[in-house]
Amino acid sequence: MTENQKIQASNIPTIGDRQIELLEKLCNASAVSGDEQEVRQIVLEEIKPFADEIKVDALGNVLATKFGRGENRVRVMLAAHMDEIGFMIVKKHDDKLFQFERIGGIDERQLPGKAVLVGREHLPGVIGAKPIHMTTADERKNKIPVDALRIDLGPEIGEKVKPGDRATFATRFKRFGPSIQAKALDDRFGVAILIELLKHASENIDLLAAFTVQEEVGLRGARVVAYRFDPDMAIAVDSTPAYDLPHWDDEDQNVQYNTRLDAGPAIYVMDRATIADRRLVTLFSDAAQQEDIPYQFRQPGGGGTDAGVIHKTRAGIPSISVSVPSRYAHSAIGLARVDDWANTLRLLDAALVRVTPDLLAGERRG
Amino acid sequence: MKSLIKQLVETPGPSGFEYEIRDVIREAIGDAADELRVDALGSLIAKKGVKTEQGLRVMISGHIDEIGLMVTHVDDRGFLRFTNIGGINPMTCYGGRVLFMDGTRGVIGMDSIESGKTPKLTDLFIDVGATSKEDCSVKVGDVCGFERPFIDLGKRMVAKSMDDRVAAAVAIEVLKRLESTPHELHFVFSTQEEVGLRGATTAAYGVDPDLGFAIDVTRSGDTPRFSPKMATALGDGPAIKVRDSSFIADPRLVDWMIKAAEEAGLPYQLEVLEAGGTDGRAIQLTRGGVPAGCVSIACRYIHSPSEMVDSDDVENAVQLLVKLLSEPIDLK
Numbered sequence: 164m165t166e167n168q169k170i171q172a173s174n175i176p177t178i179g180d181r182q183i184e185l186l187e188k189l190c191n192a193s194a195v196s197g198d199e200q201e202v203r204q205i206v207l208e209e210i211k212p213f214a215d216e217i218k219v220d221a222l223g224n225v226l227a228t229k230f231g232r233g234e235n236r237v238r239v240m241l242a243a244h245m246d247e248i249g250f251m252i253v254k255k256h257d258d259k260l261f262q263f264e265r266i267g268g269i270d271e272r273q274l275p276g277k278a279v280l281v282g283r284e285h286l287p288g289v290i291g292a293k294p295i296h297m298t299t300a301d302e303r304k305n306k307i308p309v310d311a312l313r314i315d316l317g318p319e320i321g322e323k324v325k326p327g328d329r330a331t332f333a334t335r336f337k338r339f340g341p342s343i344q345a346k347a348l349d350d351r352f353g354v355a356i357l358i359e360l361l362k363h364a365s366e367n368i369d370l371l372a373a374f375t376v377q378e379e380v381g382l383r384g385a386r387v388v389a390y391r392f393d394p395d396m397a398i399a400v401d402s403t404p405a406y407d408l409p410h411w412d413d414e415d416q417n418v419q420y421n422t423r424l425d426a427g428p429a430i431y432v433m434d435r436a437t438i439a440d441r442r443l444v445t446l447f448s449d450a451a452q453q454e455d456i457p458y459q460f461r462q463p464g465g466g467g468t469d470a471g472v473i474h475k476t477r478a479g480i481p482s483i484s485v486s487v488p489s490r491y492a493h494s495a496i497g498l499a500r501v502d503d504w505a506n507t508l509r510l511l512d513a514a515l516v517r518v519t520p521d522l523l524a525g526e527r528r529g
Numbered sequence: 530m531k532s533l534i535k536q537l538v539e540t541p542g543p544s545g546f547e548y549e550i551r552d553v554i555r556e557a558i559g560d561a562a563d564e565l566r567v568d569a570l571g572s573l574i575a576k577k578g579v580k581t582e583q584g585l586r587v588m589i590s591g592h593i594d595e596i597g598l599m600v601t602h603v604d605d606r607g608f609l610r611f612t613n614i615g616g617i618n619p620m621t622c623y624g625g626r627v628l629f630m631d632g633t634r635g636v637i638g639m640d641s642i643e644s645g646k647t648p649k650l651t652d653l654f655i656d657v658g659a660t661s662k663e664d665c666s667v668k669v670g671d672v673c674g675f676e677r678p679f680i681d682l683g684k685r686m687v688a689k690s691m692d693d694r695v696a697a698a699v700a701i702e703v704l705k706r707l708e709s710t711p712h713e714l715h716f717v718f719s720t721q722e723e724v725g726l727r728g729a730t731t732a733a734y735g736v737d738p739d740l741g742f743a744i745d746v747t748r749s750g751d752t753p754r755f756s757p758k759m760a761t762a763l764g765d766g767p768a769i770k771v772r773d774s775s776f777i778a779d780p781r782l783v784d785w786m787i788k789a790a791e792e793a794g795l796p797y798q799l800e801v802l803e804a805g806g807t808d809g810r811a812i813q814l815t816r817g818g819v820p821a822g823c824v825s826i827a828c829r830y831i832h833s834p835s836e837m838v839d840s841d842d843v844e845n846a847v848q849l850l851v852k853l854l855s856e857p858i859d860l861k
Contacts, residue, residue: 418602418610419651432670433599433614438545438721444670460669462601464612479569479731527571529546529630529672 175363175512178505185209186355186504187336190345193280195249195266195329196380199223201283202245206354206374213362214372224384225374226391229364235520240371240394240480241360241511242385242469243353243401244378247346248493250279250330252314259321260313261288263330267379271309273494278333279314281324287333288314332495341500348497350378352487353400356508365516378469382436385469389476396443396481396523399470400511402499403429403461403486420462422488424500427457428507431484434464436471441529442522443483450513456506461486481523485511530843531686533557534698535679538688541628543597543614543674544721547571549630550593554697554718561704562716568735572728573718577704580713583857588715588741588819589703589850590729590808591696592722595689596832597674598627598655600667607659609635609667612650615723619648621833627673633657633666634676675834684840685763691836693722695826695843696744703850711857719808726775729808733815740820740858741812742782744846746838747773747800747825759802761827763839766796767846770823775806776813781860782822786853793852795845800825820860824850 176182185205194202206225210217214227225245230236248267255261261281265271275292290312293302316324334346345351357372364370371392376384389397407423410416422429430447431439451458474482487507489499536557542550551573555565562575573593580586596615603609625637635657639648655673659665679688688694700716707714715736720728722745733741747768750759761768769786770778783799790797802825813821826846829837 416604418604433545433612438614438724438727462612463599463670464601474570475727475730477731478735479728481569526548526551526567527569528548 175359175508178501178508182355182359183338185358186351189351189354190336190347193285193329193331194245194247195251195331196246196377198329199245199376202354203374206245206358209358210361220387220391222384222387223376224388226388227361227372229361229370229372231364231366231368231370233367236367236369237396237518237520237523238369238371238392238394239515239518240373240389240392240397240473241357242373242375242388242397242399242473243357244350244375244384244469245354246376246379247331247349248379250314252281252324252326252328252330254326255324259316259318261316261324263314265309266329268493270493272306274309274312275307277495279330280333281314281316281330282328284323286316286320286323288316288330291315334496341502343499343501344496346496348489348499349402349492352402352489352499352504352507356400356511359508360511360515363512365512368515368518375469382467382469382472386472386476389473389480393477394480397470397473398511399468399473399482399484401468401484401486402489402492403466404492405488405490422459422461422486424488424490424503426459426488427503428510429459429461429486429488431461431468431486432463434466434468434484436467437474437482437484439483440481440527442527443481446517446522447483447485447510447514450517451510454509454513456510456513458510481527530698530702531681531840533701534686534695537694537697538679538690541630541674542594543672544594544724545614546630546672547593547720551718554593554701557701558704561701568732570728570731571720572732574732574736575704575716575718577707577714577716578710578712581711584711584713585739585858586713586715586737587854588717588733588736588738588812589700589744590717590719590732590741590812591700591744592693592719592728592808593697594720594723594728595674595692596723597672600655600669600671602669603662603665603667605662607657607661607665609655609657610651611653611655614672616832617650618832619650619653622653623648625834626676627655628676629667629671629673635673677834685837686840687835687837689834689836691828691838692746692831695746695838699744699843699846699850702847703854706847706851707854710854712854714854722808726806726808726811729811730815733812733819737816738812738819740782742821743808743812743823745807745823745825746828746831746836747802748805748831749827749829752829759800761798761800763827763829763837764841765798765827767842767849768798768800768825768827770800770802770809770825773802773805773807776810776821778809778822779820782820785858785860786822786824786849789852790849793848795849797849798827
């Protein structure tokens with residue numbers, strides 16, 4: 164295709180020490196939905212020298228614009244959410260054991276025995292559970308409901324904590340070989356990718372970067388950003404579970420894996436919140452094939468991303484999502500591959516340089 | 530109208546993939562509209578009439594998508610696992626036939642049919658006759674709808690996707706029969722209703738109507754034992770919606786519709802639907818809020834491949850809508 168020869172060579176960097184360091188900083192920050200200021204601070208510092216306009220809106224979303232050059236530039240919104248799942252202290256007891264609630268989707272079976280960091284000072288606490296010595300065989304069969312769990316902060320430290328304080332899992336970021344272990348990869352991967360794309364924005368488009376809040380509690384931040392940006396098209400950049408594990412107890416193969424590690428960025432066709440515009444699905448799969456970037460289609464089905472509210476904004480916005488696959492999502496620790504992250508960044512860059520007004524000129528065809 | 534309905538119900542168009550049915554409808558409208566456009570989510574919007582002093586900007590919405598299936602996995606032997614697009618009842622799936630957007634056909638099989646248990650969607654698979662994964666032309670993300678021919682039972686008609694192609698047929702017919710209107714009418718053939726009223730949401734924002742209503746099917750309370758707790762029955766006339774679980778119709782629109790039906794000597798029935806929603810909600814909640822209602826066609830076996838409606842109800846709905854839209858609207 165002669166079209167392709169016009170496409171500028173990408174200047175997007177690969178994932179090096181600087182990018183890893185930034186992701187580490189982002190993952191180790193606490194930003195439970197509704198209190199995203201730690202991540203927002205990092206984002207603002209990183210993008211300040213690169214964005215043409217930066218605004219923090221009423222909900223705390225960061226809206227950054229990087230204008231392209233030339234005429235007929237498509238206004239492309241990219242959204243990554245800054246918030247993460249976590250906890251909120253709801254009641255303080257005299258013994259400095261705190262009752263808490265979950266913020267966002269967390270399986271309560273994951274909680275006993277986990278270390279947490281509470282409040283803006285990151286005070287160390289423990290979600291305790293009865294030791295095995297004291298439990299009966301029957302008790303061990305049942306899950307412990309979240310109402311029966313406490314965050315234990317002990318004296319002195321406990322004095323500083325009050326209802327409404329948020330907490331995250333205490334997991335610290337770790338790189339080992341080709342892999343990463345961290346909390347909050349959902350969606351610090353997206354945040355890190357958006358920062359990189361802003362720093363190396365392709366000039367054929369106006370890049371409207373949305374670092375959103377409150378995604379985990381119902382895509383709330385992205386809704387108002389999409390209204391304000393009023394873009395021509397939108398891409399949510401997120402992280403999605405890879406459940407590419409064998410079913411040891413099942414004689415047949417695992418046919419519900421969602422995505423697989425090492426298979427590259429996951430392109431969305433449909434989740435519960437969005438049916439992706441096929442013109443954008445094709446944009447991404449073509450870009451991947453032409454640039455020889457591995458990719459996979461996320462299995463259509465459940466889940467949702469910021470695209471769910473963006474595409475329904477105003478008179479409608481063609482939208483799609485792309486995710487970095489990660490194992491053990493919404494638990495204390497996720498596991499992902501550096502290569503999947505790097506390839507997601509490459510794919511987004513390859514897709515963005517291919518965006519032209521022609522892409523959306525016709526009618527939506529599925 | 531039966532031939533139009535037959536053509537509409539036999540065209541595939543699961544939510545998000547309404548391009549083929551949209552083309553069929555555009556063709557059927559022909560020059561009956563003053564202006565046609567397609568919005569970002571694929572809804573077809575047909576404009577007719579000029580707003581006069583006594584006129585309003587009115588949105589009439591009937592959805593053109595239908596429930597369907599999307600492939601999630603192709604196994605080594607070429608069997609396809611799938612997920613639902615909209616409300617699919619696994620009970621109506623086994624042994625069913627499906628038609629993919631590219632024309633590929635398949636049948637639905639089930640793991641362990643001998644168990645006698647009601648299947649879950651994950652127990653079902655599609656067999657397109659492939660002998661291996663390599664031999665299978667269908668890929669993850671491909672979309673199909675149920676395939677069933679239209680059947681004419683005389684007074685009654687049966688087809689898949691009567692929900693809501695019967696509304697598209699009504700809207701097209703109204704566009705053609707309307708000789709004059711004091712209003713600026715926007716007939717929206719909306720997309721993605723079955724997955725959450727998405728097309729009507731963006732279309733309503735774009736149209737920015739003064740008043741609007743949906744045309745949709747509703748459940749029918751006239752089947753043997755354990756039928757839905759509803760007063761509606763096939764053949765008792767178009768149903769004027771009072772409420773469903775997604776919105777409460779503006780009482781002024783309900784009164785306006787009742788008055789028009791009585792003036793025109795048309796049969797009508799009142800509808801209270803306890804489970805289900807329509808584009809009426811999307812219209813009502815757009816921008817600063819819009820007076821909204823819904824005209825329904827009673828339908829049996831909704832979301833099965835054999836949805837049944839009454840021909841007289843369809844004709845009377847057309848006549849009611851022509852009456853409603855030909856005259857100034859005075860909401861009281």
